[in-house]
Amino acid sequence: xxxxxxxxxxxxxxxxxxxxxxxxxxxxxxxLSVLDGLLQAKDRDDGSLAVRCSCRAAICxxxxxxxxxxxxxxxxxxxxxAQEAADKKASAVxxxxxGNVIVIEPMGNMPVIKDLVTDMESTxxxxxxxxxxxxxxxxxxxxxxxxxxxxxxVDITQSMACIxxxxxxxxxxxxxxxxxxxxxxxxxxxYRFVGDPRDAETSERLTDLAHDPHGxxxxxxxxxxVDACPKGVAPMDxxxxxxxKAGEHGIEDPNSGHSHEMAFVxxxxxxxxxxxxxxxxxxxxxxxxxKLMPTKRAIKEMIGSLPTxxxxxxxxxxxxxxxxxxxxxxxxxxxxxxxxxxxxxHAEEHNEEFNLYxxxxxxxxxxxxxxxxxxxxAPGAEEGSNG
Amino acid sequence: MPSHDVLVIGxxxxxxxxxxxxxxxxxxxxxxxxxxxxxxxxNAAQGGINxxxxxxxxxxSHAFDTVKGSDYLGDQDAIEIMAREAPEEILHMEHLGxxxxxxxxxxxxxxxxxxASAARTYYVxxxxxxxxxxxxxxxxxxxxxxxxxxxxxxxxxxxxxEKGECCGVVTRNVADGSMxxxxxxxxxxxxxxxxxxxxxxxxxxxxxxxxxxMAYRVxxxxxxxxxxxxxxxxxxxxGFLITEGARGEGALLxxxxxxxxxxxYAPNKMELASRDxxxxxxxTEIDEGRGFPDGTVALDITVVPKKRIHEALREIVLVGRDFxxxxxxREPIHIKPGNHYTMGGVKTDVEGRTDIPGLxxxxxxxxxxxHGGNRLGANSLLDTLIFGKHSGRDAAARALRxxxxxxxxxxxxxxxxxxxxxxxxxxxxxRRVSExxxxxGQAMDSKVAVFRDEAGITEALETVRRLKExxxxxxxxxxxxxxxxxxxxxxxLGYMLDCAECSCIGALERKESRGAQYRTDYPExxxxxxxxxxxxxxxxxxxxxxxxxxxxxxxxxxxRTY
Numbered sequence: 001x002x003x004x005x006x007x008x009x010x011x012x013x014x015x016x017x018x019x020x021x022x023x024x025x026x027x028x029x030x031x032l033s034v035l036d037g038l039l040q041a042k043d044r045d046d047g048s049l050a051v052r053c054s055c056r057a058a059i060c061x062x063x064x065x066x067x068x069x070x071x072x073x074x075x076x077x078x079x080x081x082a083q084e085a086a087d088k089k090a091s092a093v094x095x096x097x098x099g100n101v102i103v104i105e106p107m108g109n110m111p112v113i114k115d116l117v118t119d120m121e122s123t124x125x126x127x128x129x130x131x132x133x134x135x136x137x138x139x140x141x142x143x144x145x146x147x148x149x150x151x152x153x154v155d156i157t158q159s160m161a162c163i164x165x166x167x168x169x170x171x172x173x174x175x176x177x178x179x180x181x182x183x184x185x186x187x188x189x190x191y192r193f194v195g196d197p198r199d200a201e202t203s204e205r206l207t208d209l210a211h212d213p214h215g216x217x218x219x220x221x222x223x224x225x226v227d228a229c230p231k232g233v234a235p236m237d238x239x240x241x242x243x244x245k246a247g248e249h250g251i252e253d254p255n256s257g258h259s260h261e262m263a264f265v266x267x268x269x270x271x272x273x274x275x276x277x278x279x280x281x282x283x284x285x286x287x288x289x290x291k292l293m294p295t296k297r298a299i300k301e302m303i304g305s306l307p308t309x310x311x312x313x314x315x316x317x318x319x320x321x322x323x324x325x326x327x328x329x330x331x332x333x334x335x336x337x338x339x340x341x342x343x344x345x346h347a348e349e350h351n352e353e354f355n356l357y358x359x360x361x362x363x364x365x366x367x368x369x370x371x372x373x374x375x376x377x378a379p380g381a382e383e384g385s386n387g
Numbered sequence: 388m389p390s391h392d393v394l395v396i397g398x399x400x401x402x403x404x405x406x407x408x409x410x411x412x413x414x415x416x417x418x419x420x421x422x423x424x425x426x427x428x429x430n431a432a433q434g435g436i437n438x439x440x441x442x443x444x445x446x447x448s449h450a451f452d453t454v455k456g457s458d459y460l461g462d463q464d465a466i467e468i469m470a471r472e473a474p475e476e477i478l479h480m481e482h483l484g485x486x487x488x489x490x491x492x493x494x495x496x497x498x499x500x501x502x503a504s505a506a507r508t509y510y511v512x513x514x515x516x517x518x519x520x521x522x523x524x525x526x527x528x529x530x531x532x533x534x535x536x537x538x539x540x541x542x543x544x545x546x547x548x549e550k551g552e553c554c555g556v557v558t559r560n561v562a563d564g565s566m567x568x569x570x571x572x573x574x575x576x577x578x579x580x581x582x583x584x585x586x587x588x589x590x591x592x593x594x595x596x597x598x599x600x601m602a603y604r605v606x607x608x609x610x611x612x613x614x615x616x617x618x619x620x621x622x623x624x625x626g627f628l629i630t631e632g633a634r635g636e637g638a639l640l641x642x643x644x645x646x647x648x649x650x651x652y653a654p655n656k657m658e659l660a661s662r663d664x665x666x667x668x669x670x671t672e673i674d675e676g677r678g679f680p681d682g683t684v685a686l687d688i689t690v691v692p693k694k695r696i697h698e699a700l701r702e703i704v705l706v707g708r709d710f711x712x713x714x715x716x717r718e719p720i721h722i723k724p725g726n727h728y729t730m731g732g733v734k735t736d737v738e739g740r741t742d743i744p745g746l747x748x749x750x751x752x753x754x755x756x757x758h759g760g761n762r763l764g765a766n767s768l769l770d771t772l773i774f775g776k777h778s779g780r781d782a783a784a785r786a787l788r789x790x791x792x793x794x795x796x797x798x799x800x801x802x803x804x805x806x807x808x809x810x811x812x813x814x815x816x817x818r819r820v821s822e823x824x825x826x827x828g829q830a831m832d833s834k835v836a837v838f839r840d841e842a843g844i845t846e847a848l849e850t851v852r853r854l855k856e857x858x859x860x861x862x863x864x865x866x867x868x869x870x871x872x873x874x875x876x877x878x879x880l881g882y883m884l885d886c887a888e889c890s891c892i893g894a895l896e897r898k899e900s901r902g903a904q905y906r907t908d909y910p911e912x913x914x915x916x917x918x919x920x921x922x923x924x925x926x927x928x929x930x931x932x933x934x935x936x937x938x939x940x941x942x943x944x945x946x947r948t949y
Contacts, residue, residue: 048865
């Protein structure tokens with residue numbers, strides 16, 4: 001048994017008052033969860049404290065919330081660990097090393113209904129329905145089961161493992177900037193069909209999501225959703241798979257998302273680091289041919305991108321102007337570029353999808369080796385073609 | 388007044404399957420659930436779903452295993468239907484998109500499960516229930532024009548017309564507290580079990596016996612309420628489930644001396660004997676001092692190859708890590724029997740019909756009975772789908788031949804009065820609802836568990852009856868309309884107490900040991916006197932007991948050994 005103070009962001013819509021903070025003292029074993037702490041406060045002190053919860057075992061997806069600012073499940077976060085995280089956070093900015101309050105808030109990117117209960121319908125489920133979330137096979141089903149590669153089922157089981165808790169949506173930075181972004185949960189759901197060999201609308205689904213300005217190219221690779229997901233679904237990885245499949249299907253997206261990614265890949269292969277002087281041209285008019293004879297669209301896109309580039313230079317997010325002169329970009333020291341090339345070679349040789357779902361936990365190399373997924377000591381299961 | 392030909396209450400596997408089956412018949416369907424459908428407890432079913440789909444397997448073998456597993460209390464006509472229709476249903480689920488595990492040829496692959504004479508459990512890693520339920524929910528979204536979803540609507544009372552037929556239900560919109568009387572020609576209860584009566588339990592917080600109590604209150608008979616399954620592998624204290632799939636994959640049960648004790652209790656099937664058998668074996672080891680000091684025995688999963696663990700038991704790796712601090716790939720995990728499943732429930736026939744015309748029940752809320760005294764692992768998902776489908780179809784057929792009967796508004800008035808009564812109780816006027824729930828859970832878990840006797844059950848019953856009185860004055864803190872979980876909790880407490888009373892009465896009445904009901908004062912199975920169902924019907928003086936026959940088609944009761 002240990003004592004904790006949980007500080008809960010409360011909102012009682014019928015009171016006419018704005019949201020406020022309230023602290024509750026709770027007493028429980030450190031191995032019990034933050035949800036257990038909340039339920040103790042609710043049971044003992046204030047039954048009006050609203051929190052969705054059901055299974056207590058990280059399977060129903062009800063209790064998405066922010067704990068010390070991090071999105072996750074209340075039931076999956078041990079209160080002892082939450083205390084450590086709160087202490088670490090506080091001491092990092094010069095606060096006390098222990099005894100800090102555990103801060104609990106409703107999920108982000110969603111309207112709050114009451115206390116920790118958010119409106120998932122308007123933000124989460126509407127987006128899920130946006131991706132036509134049901135299997136679309138062609139023709140009548142076979143007499144028995146569809147015969148498919150065993151790996152394909154394991155592969156999409158990673159996105160089937162999603163419990164629709166909304167933690168990824170809550171943490172999504174792209175959605176903060178663009179509320180219309182289809183978002184990590186819905187796009188992971190989309191991959192569940194795109195990756196399913198039984199589905200016959202793969203190309204249509206990919207085209208739809210590539211052409212949507214709020215679709216697959218709206219993700220900024222920030223990893224927040226991967227970090228937040230309590231079930232190892234790694235929504236961003238699913239988005240990257242969608243992008244790659246879109247590329248494989250030769251889908252020309254109006255966002256130039258695919259060619260922009262390809263530009264990154266090409267530049268890094270050549271130079272080791274990002275030569276931003278080449279990025280625009282390679283994104284919109286790739287190769288020598290593109291350089292010599294840019295299409296009208298490419299010229300328009302490049303000119304259209306200039307204000308962004310200028311803003312980037314002004315705010316220090318891009319290199320200083322002299323370094324943007326083509327040819328000035330420095331090379332990697334020594335044989336480092338060969339190492340980069342070796343990584344590319346490895347990625348190409350391992351072009352088959354690494355199955356992250358059955359790889360096991362992070363750092364569990366033994367399991368990954370046993371699973372025949374990667375040789376011991378090889379780089380992790382990173383995808384080679386990401387931007 | 389919202390009206391639907393068929394109204395389904397509860398949106399787990401049984402409810403969603405029933406809604407889809409009814410919609411296929413061209414009727415208008417509404418599905419009401421107190422939580423968002425994907426939060427339903429069918430999620431928690433990890434291991435898989437049984438079907439004799441393999442050409443070497445037979446439905447008769449599946450049926451017999453189920454009959455034997457039920458300790459001959461299952462109705463064999465119902466069991467035959469379930470076993471016969473299982474293969475087609477699995478294929479239907481596969482066609483809808485369930486990502487079932489494949490063998491090397493790309494066909495559906497199986498795993499071994501307890502009490503089964505063949506490996507006939509189809510699965511999706513160890514998230515089978517979740518995987519199927521999310522696929523059914525995909526279908527609900529697809530057919531949203533035929534099926535209206537009422538997500539987060541809490542049902543509290545069934546409406547019965549002057550002919551004694553069920554014609555609707557009173558529900559509360561959780562989001563704004565408004566109460567509505569829904570009209571329907573057929574109502575299907577699919578509200579799940581009553582595991583929250585026990586603490587700890589593997590069951591979710593929402594499993595409060597709502598449908599069992601609602602049906603009971605309008606006069607439907609309950610059956611075999613004493614038959615409560617304790618699952619052999621749950622985490623001590625917290626009640627989290629470790630799938631039987633772990634033992635299916637080869638995991639061993641060991642006592643503190645490292646002995647594989649199942650050799651003594653089930654020399655043939657060992658760890659894969661029926662759940663009641665394994666749970667009793669574990670409890671005996673623990674009671675006789677061969678358990679660990681924390682009142683547990685060990686489940687050793689380290690004998691399963693690591694690759695296989697990560698592929699097939701992933702959820703359990705997470706449960707071990709997050710909730711027990713144990714890496715199950717490296718060390719044994721401490722487990723004990725824990726409350727898990729309600730075999731009993733609302734008495735139905737094989738079409739899901741209860742004693743009340745127009746009222747159906749399917750899934751854990753119902754007692755058809757396919758599980759009898761003990762449910763086999765991986766038969767629960769099957770039960771929900773098969774009898775969900777039957778209920779949906781029959782409820783639709785009934786709706787097509789039935790005229791609308793207008794429910795009396797009185798039921799809504801009564802319900803409002805009940806809510807006003809709860810709201811009107813002053814703080815401190817009685818006990819807190821949460822206190823009563825805790826006391827109930829502890830009493831049931833100590834007295835109506837793996838081993839029972841008359842004195843213990845009587846004590847539990849007395850506690851339940853006292854708590855029923857105390858519940859009348861129990862107060863709540865939240866008097867608002869929006870998302871008032873406090874109020875719903877008070878109503879759920881009423882459901883729980885009704886179910887608990889019936890479970891105690893059934894356990895006291897059945898003076899024999901059969902399946903999950905093990906009476907230390909009547910340690911033998913007694914087919915002469917007790918090869919029959921115990922039915923309970925509500926009266927002003929409590930549940931009235933009657934009996935009904937067990938249907939036997941081709942398997943006469945035999946001694947049950949594993």
